[in-house]
Amino acid sequence: MDFNFLSKIIKDPIASRAIGSIVITIFEVLDPFLGTGTTSLAAIVSGRNSIGIELVNELAPIITEKLQNAKKLSKSIIEQRITNHKRFIEQQVKNGRELKYRNEFYGFPVMTKQESQIEFQIIDEIQIKINNTFEVFYELYKIP
Secondary structure (H helix, E strand, C coil), X not given: CCHXXXXXXXXXXXXXXHHHHHCCCCCEEEECXXXXXXXXXXXXXXXXXXXXXXXXXXXXXXXXXXXXXXXXXXXXXXXXXXXXXXXXXXXXXXXXXXXXXXXXXCCCEECCCHHHHCCCEEEEXXXXXXXXXXXXXXXXXXXX
16 A cells, blocks of 8 residues: 555545554444544545544535545545556566566566455445445456
8 A cells, every 4th residue: 555645645644554554454444533534534545444423413514525535536546556566566677676476457567476466446436325324335446
């Protein structure tokens, strides 16, 4: 995960790094003090599920606005991550590094066997439910 890129957009490097590096995608991020939704947004664009609870109803429009931009943000982060990876791989090849593995889903070279199984999930749809509840659906990112 490109934590610097994510934190520039999310504006909270602590939330970005913690969610991206600690939370396994099958777990859910619990944000009991949702506030303006920064932690949940970081979780969502990182492909993690999030449960956020906010009792101050006046914050709902701010949270809604952030989530409406999440789909575009999710795609942008994955595309930037892939671009950065390709630049890194080009540099490794220039330095004479032998690359033994390829990502099975995207076909680009990777450094480790673990990376050969990486799939990126992006937001497919965000549904607004009753009582300021949101449900996020993901899809597999496909390189255009």
